[in-house]
Amino acid sequence: MSREEVVAVFMERAALAAAGAAQVADDAALRDAVALLVHEGKPVYCPALTALEQAAVLGLANRVENYAVADATVEEVLAGIAETGSIVCASVAGRAVQASLLPSHHIAIVPSWKIYATLEEFFASLTSPPTNVAIITGPSRTADIELTLAIGVHGPERLDIIVTP
Amino acid sequence: MRVQLFGTCMVDSFYPEVGDATVRLLEHFGVEVVFPPGQTCCGQPAFNAGYRNEARGAAEHFLSIFTGNDPIVTPSGSCAAMVKHHYPELLKDDAKLAETSRSAAGRVYEMSQFLVQVLRAHEKVFTGSGKLTYHSSCHLTRILGVREEPLLLISALQGAEFVPMPDAMRCCGFGGMFMAKLPEISCALADEKAESIMATGADTVTGCDSACLMTIADGLQRRGSGIKVKHLVQLLAEGL
């Protein structure tokens, strides 16, 4: 599969799992996309470790240092997996994986070249797993009551994925 | 062509008309039907309840009656499955009978299997009428893998309208000793099956295993339904 095909499958499968999925062409578009996604006035957490993360939240108001009080986390994730439409967060480079768990809204940035086509390819890349790896597909959910799907349980109620070049 | 007919204990005692229809059908297709005398039961009731010795005894007796190389034909999916799949395993350590059991397993057919695979009966025209639905017996379907043959034969019944049953493959609740040991559950399952049948609007329900049809007939009767219950061989024989 070509990179375009991988991205296309990734976005389709992510959407099927109730994640928002969008593609942006450059840093400016990324910043605009993030600004549109975050809720007006609500606190946003971003580790701002990578260039992409910094570009994504450039000029964004209401930034907080503590993800535990944030309404949304904006972060670049470790990887994507096209087969399942998943993103992967991991405890590398001092990252707090809880940042993708506690806030109500998770905005995940994944460069297209970090998207693996299959689960096999992803796991092959994980030679020495960090302490905590989370393969995330869509927002949190449950069907515990009458098997009726309810989105947004203990983890994020909303997941938006932005694919960058 | 000649076949050996295994009537089954259920047909022998309770549904001899199914045996009659089986013979009539086979003879219509020019098959010589031999009924080896002294046949009793395939041994399922014992086998399914965990009584392997008694089941082995039944198998030994069966194999002493059904000798030679002719196809063995039976109007019961579960009995055919017993011979085909369980006899070789039951007798694999028996020096004398291991080979015989494998031979019998290799030449046993459930009726709809034989009609379609060997006689191509589904290519002929039979007369049918009314609205018909079909119950897929568990052993027939899951162990023998007979899924298409009954449906092909049903479609050969010109004049009958076939309506598929919801959850056709769900167990009727017979289960051999199960119906005696857990009658409450058995009746509940039979009742659900009756509901599925009644939902089709059919006037007749058919199948390939008399034990299932018996359970179904009782389930329908308890609901006060007048839907007729007929073995597929009966419908075909009547439609000749």
Added chain:
Amino acid sequence: MSEEQTSRNFRANSAASIADSSLRAAMKNATDTFGTRRTAAFGAIPDLEALRDKASEVRMQVLDYLPQYLEKFTANATSAGAMVHRAHDAQSAKELIGSILKERGVKMAAKGKSMVSEEIGLNAHLEAAGIEVVETDLGEYIIQLEGETPSHIIVPAIHKNRQQVGRLFADRLGVPYSEDPQVLTKIARKVMREKFLAADAGISGANFAIAESGSLVLFTNEGNGRMVTSVPKLHIAILSVEKLLPSLADLPTFIRLLPRSATGQAITSYVSLITGTRKPGEATGAEELHIVLLDNGRSEILAGECREMLKCIRCGACMNVCPVYRTVGGHAYGWTYPGPMGMVLTTLLTGMEKSYPLVDASTLCGACVDVCPVRIPLVDLILKLRGRRISEGFSSSREKLGMRFFGAAVKNPVIFYWLERVSRLFWPVIQKLSGKNVAGRLPEPSSKPFHRRMP
């Protein structure tokens, strides 16, 4: 789970379930829905049979070399910072976990779903020791509030309808009554969030343990599994010894099979990989991780003829298609595990004396065999257990006598046909004796049996 095993009352339990119309409706709705979802989920998979073969092979491989894989897992988990304990039985597991928590002064533990913790009765033990255990999985939370046990291994509160849950929350949490699952879920989110953040310890199960990397794998949807394994400083994971996989490369097969088999999802919202404790420079991970590997009878099963039961990956697909489970629900089975895998595993783990009626709980229809992702030959195992019941002396003497007669008659046509005639003559008596629900369902024997119509 602290309630006594009631498997011996399976028939009476079942009769009660059958009479419970709201339970019947809940079970029908659930099993119909599971069926539709599973079919849709696997429709997209072109090589399902090959996948099942692979999964079965991998699980068999693990069972064939279990001691070695356990050793490998232990070594790798330990070098990643975990403390790995082997618990021989339920009591030692409970005591171990209780003492770890007590020593660290834990007052409240947040718990993710773990069937094996139900099996050993962990919650009751901890509560008796003065430790509050909060079930954080929504289904488990519901039954904990209700004081019940799970009735399904994936969806513990499947036997309840929305009205019952609404009333439960209104009564026990003091919230306004609502039967909207979305509203009820948000209530649980709020209640649980406080607990996660206040918990002194997290207790979880694990779907798999990876020998090669020493990792625990959790398949979850709600986020509570992630919470209890990454927020509190202390994490205790309990799983049974056979839940191992050799390497990370084996995971894709199970990621493709387990969620589809369980709930019809292509993948759960979260697949978590936990490898040891927080390393220097990391901001996620427990500071202290205890992994309790529970045997509780598995070694014995492994050495026996029913060892394939240990391939089970706890997906629940078998109970979702079982006509008996559909009719009677999970509680009728009287112990932790219901349905086809439950009747076999319960009998193997708790013994024939406590479980023998369960081996009857099957019509041998084979629907379970059709769907088991790891190809456990459940019907064959049930037949083996039925044989074992006889040899261990738990069959009724009336049945044994009857079978002996049958065994003699079936080999002797003269006797067989004579019995047919006698049955017909005494049919009204037979019907009366066995009841309208047994012989009353059979037609009257024919006056001219088929064998007398044939030359």
